[in-house]
Amino acid sequence: MKFVDEYRSEADAQRFVQLIKQTATREWTLMEICGGQTHTLIKSGIDQLLPDAITLVHGPGCPVCVTPLEMIDRAIAIARRPEVILTSFGDMLRVPGSATDLLRVKASGGDVRIVYSPLDAVKLAQQHPERQVVFFAVGFETTAPANAMAVWSAARQGLANFSILCSHVLVPPAMEALLSSPDTLIDGFLAAGHVCAVMGYAEYEPLAEKHQIPIVVTGFEPLDLLEGIYRTVLALEENRAEVENQYVRAVTRSGNRAAQNLVQQVFMVCDRQWRGIGMIPQSGYCLRPEYARYNAELRFQVGNLTAQESPLCISGLIMQGRAKPCDCSAFGTLCTPEQPLGAPMVSSEGACAAYYHYGTHREEQPHEPAPA
Amino acid sequence: MSQPPLDPTLALADVGAALLAQQCPFPISDYPQVLMAHGGGGRLTQQLIERMFVPAFRNPQLEGLHDGAVLTVGNTPDDPTQGTRLAFSTDSYVIQPLFFPGGDIGALAVHGTVNDLAMCGAQPLALSSALILEEGLPMADLWRIVQSMQQAAQHVGVPIVTGDTKVVDRGKGDGVFINTAGIGVIPAGVQLGPSRARAGDVVIVSGAIAVHGIAIMSVREGLAFETTLASDTAPLHTLVADLLAAGGAAVHVLRDPTRGGLASALNEIAAQARVGIRLDEASIPLAEEVRGACEILGLDPLYVANEGKCLVIVAHDAADAVLAAMHANPDGAEAAVIGTVVAEHAGTVVIRSRIGGTRVVDMLSGEQLPRIC
Numbered sequence: 001m002k003f004v005d006e007y008r009s010e011a012d013a014q015r016f017v018q019l020i021k022q023t024a025t026r027e028w029t030l031m032e033i034c035g036g037q038t039h040t041l042i043k044s045g046i047d048q049l050l051p052d053a054i055t056l057v058h059g060p061g062c063p064v065c066v067t068p069l070e071m072i073d074r075a076i077a078i079a080r081r082p083e084v085i086l087t088s089f090g091d092m093l094r095v096p097g098s099a100t101d102l103l104r105v106k107a108s109g110g111d112v113r114i115v116y117s118p119l120d121a122v123k124l125a126q127q128h129p130e131r132q133v134v135f136f137a138v139g140f141e142t143t144a145p146a147n148a149m150a151v152w153s154a155a156r157q158g159l160a161n162f163s164i165l166c167s168h169v170l171v172p173p174a175m176e177a178l179l180s181s182p183d184t185l186i187d188g189f190l191a192a193g194h195v196c197a198v199m200g201y202a203e204y205e206p207l208a209e210k211h212q213i214p215i216v217v218t219g220f221e222p223l224d225l226l227e228g229i230y231r232t233v234l235a236l237e238e239n240r241a242e243v244e245n246q247y248v249r250a251v252t253r254s255g256n257r258a259a260q261n262l263v264q265q266v267f268m269v270c271d272r273q274w275r276g277i278g279m280i281p282q283s284g285y286c287l288r289p290e291y292a293r294y295n296a297e298l299r300f301q302v303g304n305l306t307a308q309e310s311p312l313c314i315s316g317l318i319m320q321g322r323a324k325p326c327d328c329s330a331f332g333t334l335c336t337p338e339q340p341l342g343a344p345m346v347s348s349e350g351a352c353a354a355y356y357h358y359g360t361h362r363e364e365q366p367h368e369p370a371p372a
Numbered sequence: 373m374s375q376p377p378l379d380p381t382l383a384l385a386d387v388g389a390a391l392l393a394q395q396c397p398f399p400i401s402d403y404p405q406v407l408m409a410h411g412g413g414g415r416l417t418q419q420l421i422e423r424m425f426v427p428a429f430r431n432p433q434l435e436g437l438h439d440g441a442v443l444t445v446g447n448t449p450d451d452p453t454q455g456t457r458l459a460f461s462t463d464s465y466v467i468q469p470l471f472f473p474g475g476d477i478g479a480l481a482v483h484g485t486v487n488d489l490a491m492c493g494a495q496p497l498a499l500s501s502a503l504i505l506e507e508g509l510p511m512a513d514l515w516r517i518v519q520s521m522q523q524a525a526q527h528v529g530v531p532i533v534t535g536d537t538k539v540v541d542r543g544k545g546d547g548v549f550i551n552t553a554g555i556g557v558i559p560a561g562v563q564l565g566p567s568r569a570r571a572g573d574v575v576i577v578s579g580a581i582a583v584h585g586i587a588i589m590s591v592r593e594g595l596a597f598e599t600t601l602a603s604d605t606a607p608l609h610t611l612v613a614d615l616l617a618a619g620g621a622a623v624h625v626l627r628d629p630t631r632g633g634l635a636s637a638l639n640e641i642a643a644q645a646r647v648g649i650r651l652d653e654a655s656i657p658l659a660e661e662v663r664g665a666c667e668i669l670g671l672d673p674l675y676v677a678n679e680g681k682c683l684v685i686v687a688h689d690a691a692d693a694v695l696a697a698m699h700a701n702p703d704g705a706e707a708a709v710i711g712t713v714v715a716e717h718a719g720t721v722v723i724r725s726r727i728g729g730t731r732v733v734d735m736l737s738g739e740q741l742p743r744i745c
Contacts, residue, residue, distance in 0.1 A: 045729015359732020
């Protein structure tokens with residue numbers, strides 16, 4: 001298939017693996033930011049083709065995984081209200097809240113619906129003026145433009161029965177937080193190609209400079225990842241701390257200006273809690289005051305809900321690259337896709353789900369749990 | 373599960389034992405309510421079957437966990453039917469939308485049960501049809517569905533010999549639910565069952581996978597995308613007759629990978645036969661449009677539902693003959709060898725990816741949900 005097969009050629013994959021083997025003279029730890037990249041790495045078996053010198057640790061770029069527990073509990077509380085149609089990306093429905101998840105709320109009578117685009121939620125609000133339609137707006141910079149468009153278009157139509165439960169997060173502040181930790185193990189980053197398709201990569205240049213670390217904007221196909229790994233290793237070996245762009249077919253330095261403008265019109269940067277990681281200053285988007293009437297937290301008064309994480313789940317360590325899923329004592333035993341303790345076990349971008357479904361746990365011996 | 377009242381004459385210890393005996397082996401505390409995934413054909417469906425239904429109904433025919441039960445009739449030597457083996461199967465159809473590109477719920481209800489019988493190696497003898505109708509269903513829609521069932525049954529050459537009709541209040545059904553059951557006769561010499569897969573066997577699929585699931589998804593509300601894909605719902609009894617004529621007892625397993633897709637069906641076989649299965653991703657037939665839709669929606673075609681497709685596990689020596697027989701039948705024209713059965717990693721399915729890496733192919737867990745970005 002065009003635009004797919006050319007990025008999955010076995011011969012080219014072998015060529016990159018050889019290049020990486022020849023280039024790496026010492027051990028390097030690289031983090032791929034995005035959970036979609038984690039899944040490609042494991043699904044296509046790249047993790048097993050790479051030389052032992054290269055360790056890949058999995059980053060925080062799984063929107064479902066970093067959405068705070070409180071926010072899920074808020075969505076659940078809203079979904080239980082009889083007048084509400086709660087709409088969400090499918091991935092969010094399985095994520096465990098404190099006591100239940102949205103799929104179970106649906107089973108007990110809540111009107112929870114999967115939409116593929118937030119604009120479909122706006123359409124539902126038009127079709128059901130007697131109901132309150134709430135869209136669970138999670139995600140990184142990638143989904144922000146479409147979510148902003150939904151709010152913008154609801155406002156333009158004067159839809160009074162539409163609102164969003166907003167839990168948007170941003171990549172660069174999370175990278176800054178990871179790199180500012182004194183014991184960081186990360187030598188180089190594969191930045192998330194789709195985030196950069198929207199935002200460009202100029203904002204990563206100060207990070208590379210300040211922390212003297214190479215950052216390669218990387219796509220999601222197997223060959224994209226292999227090339228991204230190769231270019232990061234090459235930069236490390238040549239002692240270059242720059243931002244490079246592997247994903248040239250989708251990403252420019254300045255990104256998609258029209259999308260950025262729309263996002264800025266609807267959202268503003270705010271502090272955000274990251275599930276398992278904690279508060280990161282200036283790391284998310286929330287609605288601007290002029291769009292506050294579309295804020296479901298205010299409309300349904302669920303802002304005060306608080307929640308307690310399972311003490312067993314180490315997803316925060318995993319998303320900071322400090323542990324791998326198989327390091328977790330609950331992995332595959334107390335925590336499975338059917339009975340998850342944390343979101344990474346159920347999200348299609350979660351590292352634990354990748355390890356579980358693609359069987360990495362069946363070959364590797366469990367390690368000693370990583371220090372907290 | 374509601375429990376029958378206990379006998380009041382029992383002593384206290386006996387009451388305890390009786391309660392224990394009635395205790396459901398299914399983890400009800402984990403799932404106090406039924407979820408959609410319990411019907412998704414994946415791990416939760418399997419758990420429900422293995423831990424609630426099989427223990428409750430326990431018998432050797434059920435424990436085969438095949439697409440249908442195999443019953444032997446005529447147990448006395450002077451009975452002319454002695455040793456005749458019947459396949460018996462049932463399936464319910466709850467699909468939305470009722471009419472979809474390539475078919476409708478009526479045709480699906482006939483084909484599905486004919487195929488369940490075919491997977492036991494049986495040629496269909498008769499079907500039943502039970503309709504659960506929702507108050508308010510347009511009579512014209514019902515007539516279209518009934519005509520479609522009639523045409524499908526006529527095409528197969530199987531009569532619908534008995535039936536039932538119920539109507540439920542508006543809002544308590546989804547237009548139409550259909551249950552069909554069927555019986556069929558298994559020719560002598562045919563020995564099929566998921567536990568018969570052996571190391572060295574070859575895994576064949578009868579054509580391109582994931583077509584039905586993507587065709588249905590393309591017309592569902594909220595997920596509509598433009599495609600010309602049509603469901604591949606089709607009866608497989610002639611394909612099965614042809615491949616059994618070519619392979620005979622060397623054909624070990626037939627399975628139609630419907631809900632849960634190819635991956636879940638192969639996982640079930642690997643577990644039941646205690647063998648490993650190795651697949652080659654590049655050799656699994658997949659239409660461009662289906663692949664494109666899966667890429668966009670973030671779905672793995674290995675887990676998408678199929679209709680009108682079957683998996684054949686056959687001894688290595690007979691594989692060429694079986695494949696040739698399948699290619700000669702229009703329903704098997706795109707049949708392809710996709711893997712082998714191995715003695716290693718028993719119970720596990722492993723795939724070689726297009727770039728030459730390997731990974732485990734797990735059973736479907738929950739429903740496949742479209743991704744975020």
